[in-house]
Amino acid sequence: MRVKYLIIGAGPTGLGAAWQLHQSGENDFLVLERHPYVGGLSASFTDNAGFTWDVGGHVVFSHYPAFDTLLEDLLGDDVLKHQRESWIRVAGTFVPYPFQNNIRRLPPELAWECVEGLLAAGRAAAADTYKTPPAHFREWIDRVFGPGIARLFMVPYNFKVWAHPGELMSHRWIGERVSVVDADRVIKNIILGQDDVAWGPNNTFSFPLHGGTGEIYRRLAARFSDRVRCGDGAARLDAAAKTLRTASGDTVVYDHLLSTMALDRLVVDVLEGATPAMIAAAGRLKHSGSAIHGLGFNGAPPDPRCWMYFPESDCPFYRVTNFHNYSYNNTPDPDGPRPRKRAIMTETSYSEHKPENLDDLTGRTVDGLAATTLIAPDDRDRLVSTWEMRVDYAYPIPCLERDAALAVIQPELEARGVFSRGRFGGWKYEVGNMDHSFMQGAQWADRMLTGAPETVYTL
Structure with missing residues (x-):
């Protein structure tokens, strides 16, 4: 198979690139996604009890008119607007x-x-x-x-x-x-005696009425679904020959390549002929993982809070989201703006510096919700759904070695015609929001098409 533009990953960055190509009238592209779904870390899932969960507490806000316009086009009236209460x-x-x-x-x-x-x-x-x-x-x-x-x-x-x-x-x-x-x-x-709560770019945010954050990317990918292949990721890349072997064994010949997979994995596991300096630099990149729990409860006492932070040791999680407040449709059998059930989503990080016993984390999470007064003691009997997702690559750490490592890896990749962008493809947390990630892909596509410089991700 031969394509002009090959994109690895159907998260916000990969789909942003595909969207920009599509909008520009260029349809000779293929998006490869190793998972059976699109959206990457912005995907959403519905559990067996009918609760919808995101991969962590996403909120939709933007620094870019182009992203805002696309969201309006994709969601139309199927969107809710919120004032942050954290x-x-x-x-x-x-x-x-x-x-x-x-x-x-x-x-x-x-x-x-x-x-x-x-x-x-x-x-x-x-x-x-x-x-x-x-x-x-x-x-x-x-x-x-x-x-x-x-x-x-x-x-x-x-x-x-x-x-x-x-x-x-x-x-x-x-x-x-x-x-x-x-x-x-x-x-x-x-x-x-006054509160001061307006700081920050996410003071107001949007959220899809149905389907969680992932609904944005399902609708976007549907516009060029014949060029998105799920369940088949990158296995081996020969940048000199401009060929990529997929996990299923297919060979794709390309002219231009965008990778949004984790940069260290690209260098160490996928790229043929990576230099020792590149491999050593990739080893200096650091990341954390996250265990996300979705806990569904019968009954929804009034609680206007959107999300909460937890620095202390009386609970394992660092953040909790009242996900039923984002959209009542995140719960089964919704009753308009006042849902009958609560959807509480927690996030717990882990790494070599902070190991977590993931086998007993669900029980410790429920204990932590009680210890921090988010649930009453008898709410344990109202727990009707437990959903868990473990994400080994959750945060690209802005470690002391990061910039020097990127200065080795990225120029070497670009000299081979390989562009690595996105939350983990670019490994810059400061431009790793959903809107940043989408625009990294869109700007890469525009650079390939017109030569326009990238401004969101810079080396």
Whole structure:
């Protein structure tokens, strides 16, 4: 088989590339997807009890008009709009997100610990105490937030979500991902007794009325379904000959190639003739895994919260999503905006630095929901559905070695006509949102078609 454009992976990046080709009138392309479904980490599934689950707590927001326009075209009126309501569980209470702007909700002695640290951090910055940039993410946290916020939230939460110590991570990915604190603003909120919850690009978000986040990509792939092959991934790539052998044994000859598979796997397991330097660099890339649990309960007491963060050790998960609040159709037998059942989705990270016993994680997750007051003791008897998905590649870690590793791998690949993009294909978490990932694929396609430069993913 021969195609002009070959795309590995039918997640947001791969389908974004296919969409841009399709929109430009170029239909000589093939998308290979190793799973039997499209969407990648943005896929959704319906369990045997009728609950719909995402692969983690996705929300749809965008930095790009092109992505917004496509969503409107794909979903039409089948979309719900939400105002974010997110919280952090600390010291036996819930604090509005972002934590650092709302420490007034803490017990007074803990609020003062945070303020005292903030003031000390501010004095150090004003005195130009630090003559060199932070050596790592942990040092950045200490410098910016002070010891109180670091101890109570930033250090334990970031370890729970990344499953890597902050000392092994760079701080250069931060951007809009972390609300950098303003001591004056914090003190004003404490004195006036006001919450400060509007920060961040996902303060408002959209969600499909039916089918979870994956509905976006099912509808998109349906527009060129004859050129999407599921259940057949990449097995061996000969970039010199521009041929790829699929897992089923087919050989595809191509002119242009986009890979969205995990970059380390591409280099080590798939690419023929990878140099020792490339293989060594791939070994320096770090990632975490995630175990996602969907727990369906009879009864849905009012709870307007969208999602919650959990830095403490009384539960295994780092985030919980009230998935029934995203769409009532995520539950079976919905009764309009007030569902009869609750859909609670949890995420627990794991890595070599944070091992988890996955065999007993479901029970520990339910225990954690009770310990953090998300369910009442008798709610255990109302549990009617348990769904679990383990994702070994969940977060590409912005580790200290990442940029140097990418500087070795990506130019070598592009010299061979291989372009690696996407959340794990590009391995840059700071441009790893759904909209970023989609636009990486779309911009690659535009570059191949017109020579236009890529601006979302840059080397």
